[in-house]
Amino acid sequence: MSLSGKRLSKRLEANVDEIKQRLGSSDDLIVKSMTGLQGWHGVLVYIDGLTDSTIIHHSILDFLMSENQASARNSVMSGSDTLHYIKETVLAAGEVTIIEDYDKLFLNLLSGVAILLLEDCEECLAIAAEGWKDRNVSEPTSQGVVRGPMEAFTENIRTNTALIRRKIKDPQLWLVGRSIGSVTQTNVAVMYLNEIAEKSLVDEVFRRLDKINIDGILESGYIEEFIQESSYSPFPTVYNTERPDTIAAGLLEGKVAILVDGTPFALLVPALFVQFFQSAEDYYQRADVSTLLRLLRYVSFLITMLAPSVYIAITTFHQEMLPTGLLINLAAQREGVPFPAFVEALLMEVTFEILREAGVRMPKTVGQAVSIVGTLVIGQAAVDAGIVSAVMVIIVSITAISSFVIPAVNISISVRMIRFGLMGLAASFGLFGILMGVILLVLHLNTLKSFGVPYMQSLAPFVWEDQKDTLFRFSWKNMRTRPLATGVRNLVRQKKATDLTK
Amino acid sequence: MSATLLIAFLTVTAFVWELMPLFKKGFIKDAMLYLVLLMVGVYLSVCTILLFDLPSPMALLNIIFKPLLKGFAP
Amino acid sequence: MQAEQRVSVRQMKVLLIFFIVGDLMWYLPSYTAGVADQDAWMAALLGVGLGIGVSSFIYWFGSRFPGMTIIDIHRHVLGKFAGGILSLLFLIHLMSNGSAQIRVIGDFMTTQMMTETPLRVVLFLFAAVVLISVRMGLTVIARTGQVFFMMFMLLFTILILLLIPESEPSKILPIASHSAADIIRGGLFVVAFPYCQMTVFLMLFPLLEEERLSLKQYMIPLIIGGAVIIIVVTLSILVLGAYMTQHQLYSTYTMAKKISIGNFLQRLEAILVINYLLSTYFKCVITLYAFCRGLTQLFGLRDYRVLTLPIFLFIFGYSYVISTNVVFFNSLGPAWALWEMSNVIFLLGFVYVVHLLKGLIKGKPLHSS
Numbered sequence: 001m002s003l004s005g006k007r008l009s010k011r012l013e014a015n016v017d018e019i020k021q022r023l024g025s026s027d028d029l030i031v032k033s034m035t036g037l038q039g040w041h042g043v044l045v046y047i048d049g050l051t052d053s054t055i056i057h058h059s060i061l062d063f064l065m066s067e068n069q070a071s072a073r074n075s076v077m078s079g080s081d082t083l084h085y086i087k088e089t090v091l092a093a094g095e096v097t098i099i100e101d102y103d104k105l106f107l108n109l110l111s112g113v114a115i116l117l118l119e120d121c122e123e124c125l126a127i128a129a130e131g132w133k134d135r136n137v138s139e140p141t142s143q144g145v146v147r148g149p150m151e152a153f154t155e156n157i158r159t160n161t162a163l164i165r166r167k168i169k170d171p172q173l174w175l176v177g178r179s180i181g182s183v184t185q186t187n188v189a190v191m192y193l194n195e196i197a198e199k200s201l202v203d204e205v206f207r208r209l210d211k212i213n214i215d216g217i218l219e220s221g222y223i224e225e226f227i228q229e230s231s232y233s234p235f236p237t238v239y240n241t242e243r244p245d246t247i248a249a250g251l252l253e254g255k256v257a258i259l260v261d262g263t264p265f266a267l268l269v270p271a272l273f274v275q276f277f278q279s280a281e282d283y284y285q286r287a288d289v290s291t292l293l294r295l296l297r298y299v300s301f302l303i304t305m306l307a308p309s310v311y312i313a314i315t316t317f318h319q320e321m322l323p324t325g326l327l328i329n330l331a332a333q334r335e336g337v338p339f340p341a342f343v344e345a346l347l348m349e350v351t352f353e354i355l356r357e358a359g360v361r362m363p364k365t366v367g368q369a370v371s372i373v374g375t376l377v378i379g380q381a382a383v384d385a386g387i388v389s390a391v392m393v394i395i396v397s398i399t400a401i402s403s404f405v406i407p408a409v410n411i412s413i414s415v416r417m418i419r420f421g422l423m424g425l426a427a428s429f430g431l432f433g434i435l436m437g438v439i440l441l442v443l444h445l446n447t448l449k450s451f452g453v454p455y456m457q458s459l460a461p462f463v464w465e466d467q468k469d470t471l472f473r474f475s476w477k478n479m480r481t482r483p484l485a486t487g488v489r490n491l492v493r494q495k496k497a498t499d500l501t502k
Numbered sequence: 503m504s505a506t507l508l509i510a511f512l513t514v515t516a517f518v519w520e521l522m523p524l525f526k527k528g529f530i531k532d533a534m535l536y537l538v539l540l541m542v543g544v545y546l547s548v549c550t551i552l553l554f555d556l557p558s559p560m561a562l563l564n565i566i567f568k569p570l571l572k573g574f575a576p
Numbered sequence: 577m578q579a580e581q582r583v584s585v586r587q588m589k590v591l592l593i594f595f596i597v598g599d600l601m602w603y604l605p606s607y608t609a610g611v612a613d614q615d616a617w618m619a620a621l622l623g624v625g626l627g628i629g630v631s632s633f634i635y636w637f638g639s640r641f642p643g644m645t646i647i648d649i650h651r652h653v654l655g656k657f658a659g660g661i662l663s664l665l666f667l668i669h670l671m672s673n674g675s676a677q678i679r680v681i682g683d684f685m686t687t688q689m690m691t692e693t694p695l696r697v698v699l700f701l702f703a704a705v706v707l708i709s710v711r712m713g714l715t716v717i718a719r720t721g722q723v724f725f726m727m728f729m730l731l732f733t734i735l736i737l738l739l740i741p742e743s744e745p746s747k748i749l750p751i752a753s754h755s756a757a758d759i760i761r762g763g764l765f766v767v768a769f770p771y772c773q774m775t776v777f778l779m780l781f782p783l784l785e786e787e788r789l790s791l792k793q794y795m796i797p798l799i800i801g802g803a804v805i806i807i808v809v810t811l812s813i814l815v816l817g818a819y820m821t822q823h824q825l826y827s828t829y830t831m832a833k834k835i836s837i838g839n840f841l842q843r844l845e846a847i848l849v850i851n852y853l854l855s856t857y858f859k860c861v862i863t864l865y866a867f868c869r870g871l872t873q874l875f876g877l878r879d880y881r882v883l884t885l886p887i888f889l890f891i892f893g894y895s896y897v898i899s900t901n902v903v904f905f906n907s908l909g910p911a912w913a914l915w916e917m918s919n920v921i922f923l924l925g926f927v928y929v930v931h932l933l934k935g936l937i938k939g940k941p942l943h944s945s
Contacts, residue, residue, distance in 0.1 A: 317690055321846050429701060430690055431846055435853055436705045439720070443709055446719040460719035462586060505696070509889070516885045524882065532877045539886035546893020550696050556897045558904070560672070563911040570914055 006102045012119040016043050019115075022106065034064060041119040050112035052131020059093045060114060060127055080121050087125055095128035107185060137163070140242040142409060145281040152242040153264035157187050160244070160259050160266065164191060167248040172196075178209055181217040187261040188223065191247075196254045198486065204451055205256050205269060220260040220267050227258075227269070229449055234414035237450035239271035246280050252493075254486035270450035272457050272485060274470045277301070279407035287475035294473055300402035305415050307399045308349060309426035309434050311391070312341045317430030333389040342427035344388050348396045349420070351378065356400070457485040505551045513544050582783060587718035589797050590725050591862060592777070596770040596801025598859030601828040601852050602680050604769055604805065605812040607909055609821040612754050612762035614747065616821070619759045620809040623766025624802035628795070630767055630920060631774045635794050637924050638778050640931075646778040646923070647873045653931045663874050666923055669915070670776065670867040675895040676905075676912075677860040678703050681853065682895065683902045684826060689849065699895050702857075707888040709861045710868055711881050714783060717861055724854055731851045736807060738835045738844075743814035766805060768913035771798075772920045779866035825906070828852070864891065 008015050016031060023029050032044045042064070046056060064086070087096050099105050099115075100123050109115055112130035137159065140152035153160045161175055172194045179185045188209065192202055208227040217223060224238045241247060242264050247257045250268040258267040277297045282290040314321055315330065322330065337344060355374055379393040399419070403412040418441065425433035448455035457463070458470045463484050481491045521540075524533040549556055564571070583591070608616040608623070641649045646666060650659035682699045690698075709717055808828060812821045815831050824830045829852075832845035868887060872880040899905040 318846055321844075429693070429697075431850070432685055432690065432698065432853070433701070435850055436701055439705055439854075439857065440708065442720050442723050443712055443716055446716045446723070447712055454719070456719060456723065460722035461584060462722050512885070512889065520882050520885060529878055531875060532882065535871075535875055535877065536882060536886055539883065539890055543886045543889030543891075543893060546897060547889045548893075550699070550893045550896035553696075555900050558897055558899050560898055560908050560912075563908060563915055567911045567914045567918075571910055 007100055008102070008105070008117075008122050008124060010120050010122055012041055012043060012117055015117050015124070016045070018102065019045055019105075019109070022102075032061070034061075043117045044114055045109065045117065046114040046129065047109060047112065050110070050132055051114060051129040055093065055129040055131060056114060060091060060116075060129070063090050063092050064116075080123060083116075083118050083121050083123055083125060086116070086118075091125075091127060093127045093129070097126045098123045099126050100124075107179070110185075111187075134159075143241060143243055143246070143280065143407060145279065145284070148281055148284045149243070149245050151244060153244065153259075153266060155262050155264060157189055157259055157261035160264070161189055161191065163244040164247055164251070164257070167244060168193070168251060173251070176206075178206075180209065180212050180214075180223070182213075182215050184216040184218065186217040188217070189259045189261075190256060191251065191259065192256045193251050193254070196252070196482075197256055198254065201254075201270070201451055201486065202256055205258070209258075217260065219263045220258070220265045223258060223260060224267055229451075231448065233444065233448055234417050235273070235445065235448060235455070236276070236408075236410040236414070237269075237271055237448060237455065239268040239275055239408065240265045240410070241268065242266075243280055249280070249283070253482050270453045270486065272450060272453065273445060273455050274458050276408035276411040277406065278469070282473050287473055290473040291471075295471065297405055297407070298471065300405040301411075301415070304399050304402035304406075304412070305419055305422065306434065306438075307395050307402070308345045308419060309422040309437075310431075311395050312345055312423055313426040313430045313434055315341045316427065330389075330391060333391055336386045337389050338386075339388075340427075341392075342423065344392050345395070345423055346420075348379075348382075348388055348392050349399075349423070352396055352400055353416070453485045458483065506548065509544065509547050509551060513540065516540055583714055583718040585793055587722060588780075589793065590721045591718055591780075591858065592794070592797035593725075593800055594721055594728075594855050594858035595773075595776070595862050596797065597804050597855045598770060598773075599677050599680055599852075599856045600770055600805055601808055601855070602684065602826055603906065603909065604765065605809050605821050605827045606824065607765045607913075608762040608809055609813065609818055609827075610762075611765070612758050613822070614749070614813055614818040615752060615754045615759055616762055616813055616818070617748070617806065617810040618752065619762025620766055620806045621763075622759060623763035623771075624805055626763060627767040627771030628798050628802060631771045631798055632791070632795070634774050634778065634920065634924065635791065637928060638781050640928070643782050645780075645782055645870070645873060646775065647870055649778075650923075650927060653927050653934065660874065662923055662927070663870065666775070666919070667867060667870050667874065669919055670863055670870065671891070671894070672898070673773065673776075674706075674860055674864040674867060675891050675898050677856055677863065678706065678891065678895040679898055679905060681856055683905065684829070687902060688826060688829060689846070696896060700892055702860075703888055703892045703895065706857065706860050706864055707884050707891070710865045710887075711884040713881075714780070714865060717858075717865065721858055728851055728854055731848065732804070735832065735835075735848050735851070736811065738837065739811050739815055739831060742834050743811065744817075745814065747815075747817040748810075748813055764917070765909075765913050768916040770801060770805070772916040773863075775919060775923065776863055776866045779870055780862070825902070 009018075020029065020031070026047075028048045030044075030046055030048050034042045034044065044056075044060065044064075083098070087098070097108075099108065105115060105124065105126070108126045112132060114127045114129040116125040116127060118124070134156045135154045137151050137154055139150045151163065153163065165173065170193065174192060174194050176190045178188045178190070180188050190202075190205060190209070205227070209223070212223070212226045214222070214226075220240060224236075224240065228237045239250070247266055247268060251257055255268050255270065258269070260266070277294065279297075282294060285293075315334070319327060334341075339347070352375070355378070358374075375397070379397070382388045383390045383393060403415060406412045406415075422434060422437045425437040427433075429436070445456055446454070446460060454461065458467070469479065469483065479493065482493055484491075517540075521533060521536055524536060546556075548554075605616065608619045612619040638646075641652070644652065647659075647663045650663045650666075653659065654662065678699055681702050682695050685698045686693055686695045709720070812827050812831055815834060816824070816827060820830065821827045829845055829849070832848045835844050837844075864887070868880040868883055871883060871887075872878075877883070899908065
């Protein structure tokens with residue numbers, strides 16, 4: 001809905017009328033007219049609610065009115081010169097720019113900028129006066145840690161960029177803005193460390209961002225979908241996070257961060273498979289504890305993906321694999337259950353998915369009670385009614401709990417989908433089917449790329465130096481190089497091992 | 503029955519998605535080889551599905567190497 | 577499309593190890609023990625030594641013609657027609673090997689683990705996964721190999737460690753009670769099965785990322801594979817004894833069944849089946865990939881990917897046709913070994929002799945002028 005570059009006219013009335021007409025005389029549009037002693041007419045236009053009235057009153061109106069009274073000028077200046085005089089000398093505001101066409105005028109006006117129009121002048125001043133209410137910096141909702149910074153991004157992009165700047169004080173941290181979305185004109189900022197990030201990566205990010213042609217961007221998820229590689233894979237190739245320290249760590253490794261105004265979730269590209277298993281806390285705790293926890297995460301990933309399938313496969317096809325005592329117990333439990341293991345597993349998994357979704361949508365007061373008690377009661381009641389066996393409830397619970405161990409939520413969503421496929425394969429072909437499914441899954445993972453980097457980088461192609469940060473987390477003394485995937489330009493992080501014993 | 507349907511479905515998919523574009527792009531040699539392989543493949547698959555036993559070409563191995571086998575096999 | 581299929585040296589080594597270990601565990605102990613009884617381990621040693629020599633010859637042959645696959649070599653040395661015939665024989669050999677590997681899995685699954693599943697179903701599923709992998713390209717296959725490699729080695733080591741307590745050294749006595757001829761016969765099986773099949777790699781070496789695989793880098797997977805062979809055969813004799821090894825259809829599987837830890841963790845053979853399935857899968861994928869590439873190269877086609885679907889139907893059908901039952905399939909073993917060895921002699925040795933002769937004949941006018 002561009003106004004095709006229409007320029008301001010010299011007549012004040014015409015400009016003000018144009019603005020009022022375009023905005024449909026919206027109630028929150030404030031038009032304040034002033035008259036100076038030298039006879040210049042001016043109009044200050046701003047949107048109430050987007051601007052800080054303190055700034056308007058003290059920084060702009062105060063000085064403009066007192067200029068009228070002080071009036072050290074004797075000569076009569078033309079409209080344009082008056083404008084420049086006001087810009088350079090009078091105003092006490094910070095960011096003041098000169099605008100000549102309506103596109104920019106409306107963009108600025110609707111972003112919380114006050115516009116000063118003068119009679120007999122084809123330009124106007126845009127004076128920064130933003131000030132609206134937004135959320136305080138608070139704790140992250142999704143990726144919490146026990147030890148580490150507890151601040152998370154907010155919906156205001158300037159606050160977010162400031163949070164990152166506070167962590168990285170290098171002048172090479174560059175921030176390039178874009179306005180994406182033809183109607184929403186959402187402010188999107190791309191941040192990267194110029195001397196570390198690969199130029200081709202940065203260019204590629206901008207290329208993809210500039211190709212987006214949609215009316216509105218409401219959340220970083222929209223951008224994520226647009227810039228990810230076009231494949232139908234359930235696996236995410238873009239990492240999102242609420243935490244500034246994760247973004248800062250990614251920037252230090254040579255990744256590129258994308259922040260979107262209006263959402264606390266920032267994007268980090270390129271995202272590799274191993275990254276989804278790394279949590280910020282890994283680097284704040286001791287190396288050995290972190291290594292164990294990381295291995296635990298990988299094991300949980302396997303459990304959450306394979307547990308129901310393996311149960312189905314073993315109880316349907318390979319009963320001889322269980323020790324005799326366990327087998328007799330299982331057989332006794334499954335005695336009264338009318339369904340085959342596959343249907344039983346399917347029922348319980350679907351029920352659990354329903355419970356999980358319901359728990360998210362419920363109002364907070366009711367949510368906790370319903371989800372916990374619901375699972376227990378429904379599980380226990382189902383077992384007593386003889387619809388499912390107790391082992392099935394255990395398996396489903398372990399599966400669900402394991403899925404919460406993975407730090408990145410988007411991978412656990414993918415795993416949920418894959419789990420059902422594997423269950424189907426297990427029910428038809430037993431362990432052989434599961435193995436074939438896993439092989440197909442690994443094949444698929446290996447075909448994925450995230451911004452040109454193979455998705456499984458560090459595992460395959462196998463890079464010895466990067467192993468210090470994939471399955472394990474070696475101590476900081478040993479983290480001498482950046483990961484090969486993104487940090488090739490500037491590989492060495494630590495020059496020499498800091499040795500305290502010498 | 504359902505297995506034959508599966509093979510038929512695969513053949514039709516192969517035909518429409520792969521063979522037609524090959525013809526259209528003018529790669530006649532590719533298309534011919536594709537067709538030959540497809541025909542033989544469908545024939546063998548259908549034999550497999552219907553459990554129809556064909557004589558195995560591997561029996562030739564025994565015939566060709568018969569003189570050497572005397573000294574070699576257990 | 578074609579330019580993307582590059583693999584690094586490390587990935588090639590992983591593929592080589594998977595290929596050599598491949599499907600040897602299914603039947604190699606039975607064949608060697610069949611001829612040499614409890615001296616099968618000596619036969620294995622001899623066979624590995626000879627086999628490494630044969631594989632080195634294959635490598636050396638490939639290095640005579642840098643950057644050319646075996647199809648190119650045949651065409652270059654023997655001309656289009658005769659070269660085409662030999663290449664066709666080579667491709668038929670590849671195809672039969674690939675189908676046989678699928679059939680081995682199918683037979684094993686339906687006779688040992690999932691006896692109620694019909695054979696065609698297992699063949700269909702396995703062939704489908706293999707051909708999907710072929711379609712995805714060598715880079716993806718190599719990366720998948722790297723992902724599974726650690727797990728494979730770990731499981732194999734666990735298998736060995738758990739079997740050592742089950743072994744009885746008395747079963748290997750008397751040592752060297754068989755004539756040298758018997759041991760050599762046993763060794764020839766080992767030469768034939770993993771090592772003569774390395775001709776497959778003559779199709780794949782030009783796809784390396786760096787220029788050439790050096791001989792030392794090539795030897796490491798061979799030696800590791802050879803070590804696996806020797807360990808498996810020796811353990812089979814030690815744990816099961818000569819008679820059982822000869823007469824059991826899948827002796828390593830039987831061996832794995834004997835594992836018992838603390839009398840409660842038993843019957844772990846299903847986990848070891850995963851190992852065997854993985855290595856056979858990779859061997860099959862490499863063989864059929866070479867087959868697809870060879871076919872496209874022989875007929876001068878544009879891209880090998882289009883052929884994967886009809887080849888899937890073909891291989892699926894052929895793996896069933898290849899033999900009517902398990903007994904016939906296993907009886908093909910010796911003849912097949914001879915076929916492998918004759919391949920090396922004819923497709924490689926013969927061709928090289930012709931190449932030398934051509935060189936001499938061409939050299940003569942040069943000398944005489």
